[in-house]
Amino acid sequence: MTESQTSTRIAPGTRPGDAPLLEVKDLHVEFRTKAGVAEAINGLNFTLHAGETLAILGESGSGKSVTAQTIMGILDMPPGRIAGGEIRYRGDDLLTMSEESRRRLRGGKIAMIFQDALSALNPVMPVGWQIAEMFRVHHGMKRKEARVKAVEMMTRVGIPAAEERAGDYPHQFSGGMRQRIMIAMAIALDPDVLIADEPTTALDVTVQAQVMRLLKDLQKEFNMGLILITHDLGVVADVADKIAVMYSGRVMEAADVYEIYGKPGHPYTQGLLSSIPRIDDEGGRLRAIPGLPPSLTDLPSGCPFSPRCEFATDRCRTERPELRLIAEGHLSACHYAEDVYAGTATRTQRPSPTGAGMIPVSEEAPE
Amino acid sequence: MSLSVPAAADPFADKKSVLQVDGLVKHFPITQGIVFQRKVGAVKAVDGVSFNLREGETLGIVGESGCGKSTLAKLLMRLEEPDAGSVKFRGEDFLSVKGDELRRLRRKIQIIFQDPYTSLNPRMSVGDIIAEPFKLHPEEKPKQGIRNRVKELLDLVGLNPEHINRYPHQFSGGQRQRIGIARGLALNPDVIICDEPVSALDVSVQAQVMNLLDDLQKQFGLSYIFIAHDLSVVRHISDRVGVMYLGKLAELGTQEEIYNAPAHPYTQALLSAVPLPDPTLRGEREQIVLQGDPPNPANPPSGCRFRTRCWKATEICATQEPELISRGRITQAAACHHAAPNERVAPAHH
Numbered sequence: 001m002t003e004s005q006t007s008t009r010i011a012p013g014t015r016p017g018d019a020p021l022l023e024v025k026d027l028h029v030e031f032r033t034k035a036g037v038a039e040a041i042n043g044l045n046f047t048l049h050a051g052e053t054l055a056i057l058g059e060s061g062s063g064k065s066v067t068a069q070t071i072m073g074i075l076d077m078p079p080g081r082i083a084g085g086e087i088r089y090r091g092d093d094l095l096t097m098s099e100e101s102r103r104r105l106r107g108g109k110i111a112m113i114f115q116d117a118l119s120a121l122n123p124v125m126p127v128g129w130q131i132a133e134m135f136r137v138h139h140g141m142k143r144k145e146a147r148v149k150a151v152e153m154m155t156r157v158g159i160p161a162a163e164e165r166a167g168d169y170p171h172q173f174s175g176g177m178r179q180r181i182m183i184a185m186a187i188a189l190d191p192d193v194l195i196a197d198e199p200t201t202a203l204d205v206t207v208q209a210q211v212m213r214l215l216k217d218l219q220k221e222f223n224m225g226l227i228l229i230t231h232d233l234g235v236v237a238d239v240a241d242k243i244a245v246m247y248s249g250r251v252m253e254a255a256d257v258y259e260i261y262g263k264p265g266h267p268y269t270q271g272l273l274s275s276i277p278r279i280d281d282e283g284g285r286l287r288a289i290p291g292l293p294p295s296l297t298d299l300p301s302g303c304p305f306s307p308r309c310e311f312a313t314d315r316c317r318t319e320r321p322e323l324r325l326i327a328e329g330h331l332s333a334c335h336y337a338e339d340v341y342a343g344t345a346t347r348t349q350r351p352s353p354t355g356a357g358m359i360p361v362s363e364e365a366p367e
Numbered sequence: 368m369s370l371s372v373p374a375a376a377d378p379f380a381d382k383k384s385v386l387q388v389d390g391l392v393k394h395f396p397i398t399q400g401i402v403f404q405r406k407v408g409a410v411k412a413v414d415g416v417s418f419n420l421r422e423g424e425t426l427g428i429v430g431e432s433g434c435g436k437s438t439l440a441k442l443l444m445r446l447e448e449p450d451a452g453s454v455k456f457r458g459e460d461f462l463s464v465k466g467d468e469l470r471r472l473r474r475k476i477q478i479i480f481q482d483p484y485t486s487l488n489p490r491m492s493v494g495d496i497i498a499e500p501f502k503l504h505p506e507e508k509p510k511q512g513i514r515n516r517v518k519e520l521l522d523l524v525g526l527n528p529e530h531i532n533r534y535p536h537q538f539s540g541g542q543r544q545r546i547g548i549a550r551g552l553a554l555n556p557d558v559i560i561c562d563e564p565v566s567a568l569d570v571s572v573q574a575q576v577m578n579l580l581d582d583l584q585k586q587f588g589l590s591y592i593f594i595a596h597d598l599s600v601v602r603h604i605s606d607r608v609g610v611m612y613l614g615k616l617a618e619l620g621t622q623e624e625i626y627n628a629p630a631h632p633y634t635q636a637l638l639s640a641v642p643l644p645d646p647t648l649r650g651e652r653e654q655i656v657l658q659g660d661p662p663n664p665a666n667p668p669s670g671c672r673f674r675t676r677c678w679k680a681t682e683i684c685a686t687q688e689p690e691l692i693s694r695g696r697i698t699q700a701a702a703c704h705h706a707a708p709n710e711r712v713a714p715a716h717h
Contacts, residue, residue: 002577019666033526059569078549080659098714115602122548132603138399145681174660175432175573176660177660203429204430204596205431205596205637205640206640206656206657207660208640209485209640209642209654209656209657210656210657212642213656219439231569231570233644234599234641234643234644235640235642236645237642237644237645237648237649238642238646240646240651257646258647261645261646261647262646262647271571272571275570275571276570276574276599277599277600277602277603278572278599278643279598279599279602279626279638279643280643281603285578286574286578286603287574288571288572288574288575289571289574289575292541292572293404295408310665323674
């Protein structure tokens, strides 16, 4: 990976004249639930260029899968509702275009891979038929021709004896092979944008390595923009060019991969990185982030991470920090981002003895 | 048994054995026919597993799906009856005991399950869930009263004792796993079998639960069998690690031996496949990408089970099954004819 490939292009409009492949502007998505309106995505911004890999990193409930569904146009509405914003594909707003034009893009130019191939594939149709369907529906191909193309795609994603296996059903394949079939379907029509929602989470580690390698190769071959949605900090470090860290429906930090891992500028990112056990480190106690993510129907005023943050002050509890530039190509939504970035932030609270919550530093003498 | 590692490198060498497992086998029959069921084969889920767990020790078991690690957990709990082999709990034969004796030993071996959403009864309050072990084992009834003891346990695992009347759905995943741990601790066990205890949890919460397990082990001198597919998690928590492949242990050694100088090709491939959370190490490590999927456990390959995916395989591997022993200059036990340490796949130290 060379430096030029990973140059920071996170700030919108940094490359005038070159319309980005995909541009998300101030996106808001909410869900109506019995408990009230849940703000699943709250002002999301990012751009994606051809050949680039953007990783959206977050835990469950952070809004990363809703982001994927909204871009794809497969969000369940209701209960979901797009409350504002734009998603521009090569300059055209997906949210305002006709359903007919949207349908042509979906699956064709913007494709998606899901976490669970067994439930994403149709269990009562042969896999070859399912891949061929892409060519029949989008390109109006004849059955025979489409089948030949399907076998070609299956061979391309590394399914042995593709010709014979095209007539098999999804349950006859292993997990890794099913994921490959879904990848074949996704790239069948040569998409510009590929959204991979936890593509390897359900797979074993050796199979995960195979599938990630395949995705990387295909991305290079087709010069796709890849949006990788995951919670796995290891996978992200391996493939991403730039990263957006999400928490409670908001981007907490966005920068290129080396910045995020090397010099995180948000306490949440720092906490995430120090809470994972590393395979190259046997060391003792993990620095867990205490507490739990807030409920989306009842977000704290101010910064959503403040109840779990060791640097939080009264300002954090009342005033919501905006995502702002703290270094070249590095955005962070923290009032004290510069201090956090430089490692000079003041600790105000520390984990309670059980690790389940936070207590002010002043209340108890430090260990 | 040549399973033990040199005493100098082993802080548990002088500790008593709590669980001695020898040649454990479990085959699940595959039948054909509706009225007259004929046995046409068997899935060899666990096919000869031996190890020794000592007081205060954590033995990690890693392996991919289908390798038999969860069946092993069930066998150790006697939720499944093994076809062969022995399990000795502090020298007593755990597999032949019945009735009251079995109940007495069962108290000492508890389990924590993977999925905190399905392993707790949604219609029971947290207090009832954690008190249930006392109802099943009345002789263990706490002196201070069941309710007080439950509150104590809740406090111990970092939950608010005042939430004793709440129901599982009112808790998050990490909190539910804490409830499962409190239930496991209720009868003061010696051994806790943790079957993927943190794999359903978010990373920030995963660290909390692992720290809790660590604290409880120190406080009560517990021994853990920690079953997981996540190699980083297993390394972090384990003193010794066993790598399982198709129902057998491929390699067994201390955490340092397995992770710093893996000797079995399968272990090497596993370790090299784990992505490191550090982008500056891209391309720095040797990566072994295995071809294909694990073979069908109903019909494992002859000789060494890994030979069909192994780049080192020779003729001997197809004919002779390698024993799990330490050979050459390696100190850990590896079931491979060509076992040799490989430091290049080991993730570098900081």
